[in-house]
Amino acid sequence: MFDVQRTAVKQSQQLFKQGLSVQRNVDSMALTGLKGQESLQRQQLELAQAMAHSYVDATAAILPGDEPSDAHRVTDETFAQLKTTHAEFYDALERELERDVDTADEFSGEFVDALDDQTHQFLEMTRSVEDQTVESVDELSGQLREQLERTQELQDRLEEQLDQQTGDVATLLERQAEQIEAFQEQLEDQSEAVTRRLENQQSVEAHTKIETDPEHTLESIEGIDESVREQLSEAGIATVDDLVRTDAETITEAADVSESDAEEWIEQAEA
Template sequence: MFDAQRTAIKGSQQLFTQGLSAQSAVDRLAVTGVNGQESLQRQQLELAQAATHGYVDATTAMFPGEGSADAHRSVDEAFAQLKTTHAEFYDALERELERDADVADEFSEEFVDAFEDGTEQFLELSRSVEEQTVQSVDELSSQLSEQLERTQELQDQLEEQLERQSDDVADLLDRQAEQIEQLQQQLEEQAEEVTQQLQDQQVSAETKIETDPEHTLESVAGIDADVRERLADAGIATVDDLVRADAETVAEAADVSESDAEEWIDQAEA
């Protein structure tokens, strides 16, 4: 990019210098053209003077007299004055054009020198900026590369740490699952033991109630073996069962009167 800019600037400088040189050549050519124009007009004056003398000769031939010499002298004097004026005019014009051309050349040289100096300073500044830019870009690229390397290292470390933590978490979850499974198994075993103990206690209590004379229907007066059998068929096997039953149910099950049933219930409650 910087090389293209410098090439374009140098090309513009060359075109500008060539343009000034062309303008100077045009100015010099204008001076040469003035000289040619002066020579041509001088020749025209010579021809006009000769033609005027011819006209005077023709006139004096038609009208002879002593005025011919005076007429030729007057013509020569008039044309001499005209030639002098003509020469002075073109001399002044040529000097003015040459002076303008010299001034233009001097100005062009000074301007070209100043333009070249400014261009060189700009190109030098451009090279300096390019060097600084390239150096800054190199430094920035180096810093970015280092930063990317550090970032990659940190990312690798983080991935390794996450992998280790994932493994640790997986191991911890496995151990917790095993512990939970063991605890659940222990709880199931304990529940089975408690259930078995409760069942054993219930059976023991029922057996005790059934075998304890104080809890059997034998302790109730008026209830013989046949009545106990009929009551047992109705679900009344102990004193507690009898207390919980009503007189109508007991009377119907034992096939006795309700008054007898009420008496048995009163004995059981006592």
């Protein structure tokens, strides 16, 4: 970018010199074109000044925080001096053209020398700004690299901590899953135990109910007294249902009674 700007300034300088050369030829041919050439060269000076300001602004944009006001001031002072010299030249040229063209050539040479000096100063200033810009960019690049390195280190530490925490969480979840599984097994065991107790309790209650129900006890069988009931109970025959499921021979042996009595008791139980 700096090379492009310097090339543009030098091209403006060459154009301006070419304009002066053309002006000298026109002065030799006709004094009437003097004012037009003065206006044209004035516009060229304004254009060169505007390009210089644009270059300063572009340079300032690359260096955040740098104020372009000093560069603008130097540029304006330089071109103000050029404009003053230009105006003085044309004033003198207008007076002297009618008298002596050689005098105009002398003034033109002085003006060209002044333009070369001012352009040289301006280019030196741009080189200084360029050096500062390159230095600042290098410094900024170094700071950015350091910042990127610190950021990468921080990211690595965060990833390491995240991996560690993830492992801890996974271990904790496994332990909780094992505890939950053991707790479920305990619940299942307790549930089975409660179910068995309930079933046993219901069985006992049902058996107790059958035993205490007068219609199902042996008291309802005619011919079986208390002593016989005790003998049958010792043999596992405590209810009417037990009596129905037992054969006459077993009852005869258990109660020491006749087989006919046993068969009669069975018939009463079945009735």
